[in-house]
Amino acid sequence: MYVYYLALKYLLSRPINLLSILGVTLAVWALIVIVSIFSGFIVKMEKHIQGTTSDLSFIHIGSSPRSDLTLFQKLLEADPEVQAFAPRLVWHGMLDHAGKNELDLRRLQRGPERDFVQVIGIDPKQEQKVSRLRAWLAAVEDASLRPVNPAKPFETGSDDEIPGALLGLARARDLGLPRGSSLTLVSGHQVRNEDVTRIQKRFRLSGCWSSGFYHFDENTMLVPLSVMRDIFGEGRPAWQQAQLFNEIAIQLVEGADLNQAKKRLQESFDKLSQKKFIWGGIFWTWRDRNRNFLQNVEHQKFLMRLMLFVLVIVVGFLIFATLSMMVVEKIRDIGILSALGGTRTGVLVIFAFSGLAIAIIGSSLGVLSAVWTCAHLNDFNVWLKDSFDIHLFRTSVYGLKEVPHQIEWLWVGIVCTVTLGLSSLSAIIPGFRAARMDPVKALRHEI
């Protein structure tokens, strides 16, 4: 039993060993906390993205909007899992507004996208069935930026003919626009092979929304579907105009399998399009639509894990170096232990156990401190910001109220296993070297 006793004595009486423990603690802490933040962030973002994207979307392939909405109404109403759907007319353009030409640093910082905007023509009544528009509107804390009438969010309250438009809170704040501001959408569209027709339409900011997904909020403007139909339907018969759309947001019943529904709808649509010779289009789940963004974050998380594991390897080297040094320093002790009746295995165990103890103590402290840190992450972030103006995690950038985090216990297990495995390995090598040492040589060793 002397081996454990001695190993602990060695461990505790050498400050360098405490340093190794600290190293393990730090590595494990970082691995858990940082990955937890990433996981939490991904989960939050997925939720927000899911909130801004309907379960399924039909996306029209073709440059100008299509006018066969009735066909889709039949198709969707026939599907057992479709709960609601809302046609949309989605376009892109540049946003012009009063005071835009003043030097505005914040606007400049937005880079080349600063004037770009995605315009979605929606019918609020239908839209509320497929998205959480009402909740987003309510999420705007500043009452002066909330629409006057949430049920009819495009109402501007003024008598003029200018239609209302909603902007994401982030965008409106960036631009410093109050409710009632005049906005001009500039764009263009091509009808068949004619020249590009210029679109220039004035809107009045009727309010803002906040969905939580900063990317969506920053780059999107919601306008009445009817206005978009007027723009794109110029010169078409009224019945056609009333059917224009290029996207359909689809809400499925609770518990429906997204991918199966997508496949089923796509198949029915393909059959129909072959028969009737109509424009093509695809059904996408919300995940398909945001694949790039989600994969990006996942990829960053992967890279971060990889980088952090390098830290564990460095800590392994640290343990290896510390214990190798200890073996050299303790050469004489190895001789004495033999003289007192110690065995080679005993000597091996002393050093291996020291290493293992470093790893176990370090990992436990690491896990504990990581869990504690995660629990107090937000306070810590706020404290850092308030006391030192250091922004560890800019919650506002992502439209989050708190620093997101989610401890993945499987990951914690992996981290501990790898750390313990690597540390044991780095401990056993010097241990074997110590055990192989000739006790007589060890005794003859001059200090």
Added chain:
Amino acid sequence: MTEILRAQGIEKSYRIGKQDIRVLRGIDMSVMEGEIVALCGSSGAGKSTLLHVLGLLDPPSGGKVWYRDVCATDISPARQTRLRHDLVGFVFQFYHLIAELSALENVMLGEMMLRSLPDYMRHRKQIKARAVDLLASIGLGDRLKNRPSQLSGGERQRVAIARALVSDPQVILADEPTGNLDSQTAEEILELIWKINEEQNIAFLIVTHDQNVASRTDRIIRLKDGLVLGHSQLEAEEIPL
């Protein structure tokens, strides 16, 4: 008187490059129960080497070591370890205490060595009491908690002797135990050795350079060129060591 330890034709050679260095070239010697024997010889004569072979720390190139009627050079390393622990104690010139342990812990270490944790826990009180007694009997009763670095050379050597005594050995192999001490302190250590010998009848084999030490022992074994020159009690003063 019975023999505790006997060496028969011990040879030890080291191979350096292509050359064999024969350090011990056929040593015959023995130690009787309760005897104090001096092992003398010039520096490099092979005294330490012989001590290590006798203590089963170093296997000889030839010859046999007997403890009582056990041929210790023929048994397995595990049994050698056990035998070394049970019968032999070591004392070294440079004390060789473990720096991280207190005086008391250094002494207890010998008794911890071959015990399992539950066995140790069961006997912990006895082991500790025995170590405390031992340290008290050699005059270190008030230095139990001190680390070796907080003790003087003489005190460290006392702790080393207590450590050798703790597992009740029958013979203690001491390699120049006073070699690093001033004459006053050396005298105290020698007195302690003789006292222990008298009270507990433990045999000592003491490697020494010191005339004064050798002359007091029961017998002197002289080594020269890897061979035993002679056993004597009387010639000690006449032949330069």
